[in-house]
Amino acid sequence: MAEAALSTEQILEAAEDVLRRFGPAKATVVDVARALGVSHGTVYRYFPSKAALRAAVTQRWLDRAHAELPAVAAGPQSPEVRLRSWLETLYQAKKRKVLDDPELFATYSVLVDESSALIDEHRTELENQLAGIIAEGLEDGVFADAGDPLTLAHIVFQATARFHDPAYAPTWSAPSADQDFAALVGLLLRGLAAH
Template sequence: MATTDALTPERILEATEEVLRRHGPAKATVVDVARALGVSHGSVYRHFRTKTALREAVTQRWLDRTSTSLSGVVAGSEPPETRLRRWLAELFAAKRRKVGDDPELFATYMVLVGESSAVVNRHRADLVGQLARIIHEGLERGDFAPADASPEALARAVFDATGRFHDPAYAREWGDPGIDAEFAALVDLVLRGLRAP
């Protein structure tokens, strides 16, 4: 039996993820999470005041894994064009891994993401912000051509244009033959559009 002294939000989120993997979102309850931790459900509620708050936190944690891994690309020292290409490739790879490595958990998170629009909106804003930092540096260095749009607007356009390769709505297509060539062709087109003449 775990003690509530050792109970942390991170331990609760880890247990919640495992309960979701086993039972799915429709059947996973706070009581199940508490049971997995060996504590009362009241102990879980001391850290997460509602079931919704717990589900949003576990969804945020899942999405943050992608954001965190991509932030290293943004901070890199490669030229902006190289970083932008790498960032898009790593985003696509991360999304594919989430589908392929644990399809049951991916399906569960798609339900949770549908319930957590504010969490998803923050995640998208973070990703677009990362793209904007790369594009801003490319504009400052003269690698990308100045445009009438701000780096943020350009980043949103790039994010939207590449949606087929990171939006979970397209997950069924990510294993199709030729998808990698289609991804590379789109990234080449995007970069040609940004590149200074």
């Protein structure tokens, strides 16, 4: 491949493929360079370290996994509908990822565990989206004023951990999972609405 044509996206694509094929324990920058037909020095000109490359691959995966969420958060529906739909979108996106490509999901579960700062930032971003919906609900008076939106968002995110934390992925294909999820969101919405 001509080095001039090399884009960050191409490197990340190749790195994801290498991670999937060799596993996160074995994949190296040299493997990524080889897959691209360039020297590892070239890859290092884009990413200063193996850790930086892995973090960028993880970030890209998370962004892709949650691409639909900002639009749901900012949608035209009522805050209650949007809150339910946002949580549903997050749960279904994760579930789809693990069912469609369990190996890649397992790979990313390892990567996510090694990037705690990145994950904290990502979680904050998601909780901010939730907080935005809750803040509107508080303004409209459809949610009761029982705390600040960020705290409530944090609690709703923790309460639904079972349906977005990769540690629980094996339970998402249980026959009762979708029903449990809907019942949980119902209970949380009643709690938010209660005066």
